[in-house]
Amino acid sequence: MNPIDPRFKTIIEPFKLKIVEPIPFTTREERETLLKTAGYNLFNIPADKVTIDLLTDSGTGAMSVEQWAAMFRGDESYAGATSYYRLEKVVRDLTGFKHVLPVHQGRAAEKLLFQVFGAQGRRIPNNSHFDTTRAHVEFSGSEAVDLPAPESSDTQAEHPFKGNMDLAALEELLKHDAARVPLVCLTVTNNSAGGQPVSMANIRGVRALCDKYGKPFFLDAARFAENAYFIRTREPGYAERSVRSIAEEMFRLADGCWISAKKDGLVNIGGLLAFNDTGLHDPLRNLLILQEGFPTYGGLAGRDLEALAVGLQEVTHEDYLRYRAATVQYLGSGFEKAGIPVLKPFGGHAVYVDAKRFLPRMPPQQFPAQALAVALYLEGAIRSVEIGTLMFGRKNPATGQDEPAPRELVRLALPRRVYTQAHVDYCVEVAQVIAQGKHLVRPLKIVSEAPILRHFTARLEPLGS
Numbered sequence: 223m224n225p226i227d228p229r230f231k232t233i234i235e236p237f238k239l240k241i242v243e244p245i246p247f248t249t250r251e252e253r254e255t256l257l258k259t260a261g262y263n264l265f266n267i268p269a270d271k272v273t274i275d276l277l278t279d280s281g282t283g284a285m286s287v288e289q290w291a292a293m294f295r296g297d298e299s300y301a302g303a304t305s306y307y308r309l310e311k312v313v314r315d316l317t318g319f320k321h322v323l324p325v326h327q328g329r330a331a332e333k334l335l336f337q338v339f340g341a342q343g344r345r346i347p348n349n350s351h352f353d354t355t356r357a358h359v360e361f362s363g364s365e366a367v368d369l370p371a372p373e374s375s376d377t378q379a380e381h382p383f384k385g386n387m388d389l390a391a392l393e394e395l396l397k398h399d400a401a402r403v404p405l406v407c408l409t410v411t412n413n414s415a416g417g418q419p420v421s422m423a424n425i426r427g428v429r430a431l432c433d434k435y436g437k438p439f440f441l442d443a444a445r446f447a448e449n450a451y452f453i454r455t456r457e458p459g460y461a462e463r464s465v466r467s468i469a470e471e472m473f474r475l476a477d478g479c480w481i482s483a484k485k486d487g488l489v490n491i492g493g494l495l496a497f498n499d500t501g502l503h504d505p506l507r508n509l510l511i512l513q514e515g516f517p518t519y520g521g522l523a524g525r526d527l528e529a530l531a532v533g534l535q536e537v538t539h540e541d542y543l544r545y546r547a548a549t550v551q552y553l554g555s556g557f558e559k560a561g562i563p564v565l566k567p568f569g570g571h572a573v574y575v576d577a578k579r580f581l582p583r584m585p586p587q588q589f590p591a592q593a594l595a596v597a598l599y600l601e602g603a604i605r606s607v608e609i610g611t612l613m614f615g616r617k618n619p620a621t622g623q624d625e626p627a628p629r630e631l632v633r634l635a636l637p638r639r640v641y642t643q644a645h646v647d648y649c650v651e652v653a654q655v656i657a658q659g660k661h662l663v664r665p666l667k668i669v670s671e672a673p674i675l676r677h678f679t680a681r682l683e684p685l686g687s
C-alpha cells in the first residue's frame with residue numbers, strides 16, 4: 223500500500239537522489255566481443271561494461287545522507303574508539319547480546335566462530351548453510367548438515383516460510399547424535415533456499431530444541447530485517463507489530479548471531495559477531511586480535527563502524543522495507559508475466575528464474591541457466607548470476623560428464639537503494655524480448671575449468687562454435 227494515501231497504488235522509492243553515479247552503455251556488438259573475451263563468464267566482465275548489475279546484493283547498496291555524515295565522526299583510535307562504543311550500543315539495543323565483536327565481513331565471523339565450535343567429527347546443523355558458512359564449517363573438520371523444510375524444494379509452492387528449518391529432522395539429529403553437535407545455526411533469510419524467510423514459530427521451535435538438548439543457538443542474520451518484514455506481513459499475530467520489535471524478538475530467541483553487514487547493515491563492508499556467553503568471549507576475542515584487529519575496530523576503520531551503526535537502525539524502517547519487497551515482487555512478476563518462470567513466493571533480496579522450466583529441452587550439460595544469464599547480458603547489458611550446473615555440478619571422473627545440479631536458477635539480486643523503477647521496467651522489457659525469442663538463449667559448453675569453485679573462473683563457448 224502507498225504510505226501517502228490508499229487511493230494510490232504506486233510504491234515510490236522512499237528516497238530522492240543527492241549524488242548520482244552514471245551507468246555505462248554498450249552496443250550489442252561490443253557485448254558480443256566482451257562475452258567472447260570473458261569466456262562467456264559474467265564474473266570476467268568489467269563492471270563498467272554492465273548497465274544494470276544484479277550480480278549480488280552484497281556490499282553493493284547505496285548509503286544514506288546520515289551514514290555519510292556519520293563517517294566524518296569516525297574515531298580512528300586504535301584502542302577504545304568512540305565509534306566502537308556507539309556501534310556496540312546500537313547492536314546491544316537491537317539484539318540484546320552482551321558481547322559485540324566487529325569483523326570485516328560475514329565470513330570473518332564464521333572463521334572465528336567455527337575455529338571455536340568446529341572440530342573433526344562434529345556435525346553442525348543449519349536450515350541451509352550459505353556457501354562461505356559451509357566452507358568454514360568443513361575447513362574446521364566438521365560436517366555441515368542442511369536441514370531445510372521439505373516445502374523449500376518445490377519452486378512453485380506458495381508456502382509463506384520456505385526458509386524454515388525442518389524441526390523434526392533437527393530433533394532426530396539431536397536425539398541420536400547430540401554429543402557431536404556443538405551448536406545449532408539458523409540462517410535468516412535462508413539465502414541458499416532463494417532468500418526465503420523463516421517464521422517466528424520456527425525460530426521458537428529451534429530455541430525449544432536447543433533448550434531441550436542443551437545446545438547454543440546462533441543466527442546467521444545477514445538479512446534479519448527482510449526476514450522480520452516477512453514475519454510481519456505473512457505470520458499471523460504480527461501484522462500490528464513494528465519490524466524493529468520483530469527483529470528484536472528474533473535475536474532474543476538466540477544465544478548469539480553473526481551478521482554480514484554488507485546486506486542488511488546497509489554498508490559496503492563490515493560484519494559482526496555478537497553473543498551472550500561470557501565463556502566464549504575470551505577465546506573469540508583472542509582470535510579476533512590475531513586475525514582481524516583490536517576488539518574495538520576488528521578489521522574495520524572507525525568510519526565503517528559509524529556507517530554500520532546508522533545502517534542497522536535505518537534498515538528496519540517500514541517505508542524502506544515495503545519498497546524493497548515491492549521492488550523484488552515487481553521485478554519477479556514482470557518476468558513471470560513475460561513468460562519466464564520464477565521461484566515463488568518472492569523472497570527478500572532477489573528474483574530467482576527457473577531456467578529448467580523456461581528451457582525444458584536444454585539439458586543441464588548445456589548450462590541452461592548460464593545460457594540465459596549470458597542472453598540477459600548480450601541482449602540487455604544486465605548482469606545476473608547462474609546458480610545451477612555451472613556453479614554446483616560435479617564432474618563424474620569416470621564419464622567426464624557433468625552430474626547436473628538439482629536446479630537451474632538465474633539469480634537477479636537487487637542492490638539496496640540503488641536502482642529505480644525505470645531500471646526495473648527496463649529489465650522486464652529485456653525479459654519479454656528473450657521470452658519471445660528463445661533462440662537468443664544459446665547452449666554452452668565448458669572450455670576450461672578449475673577443480674574447485676569453477677563458476678568464478680570457468681571459460682565457456684556457445685555449442686557448435
Ligand SMILES: *Cc1c(COP(=O)(O)O)cnc(C)c1O
Nearest residue numbers: 327328329352354413444482484
Ligand atoms: C553474505 C553471507 C555470508 C558471508 O558474508 P560475507 O560478508 O560475504 O563474507 C554468510 N551468510 C549469509 C547468509 C550471507 O548472505
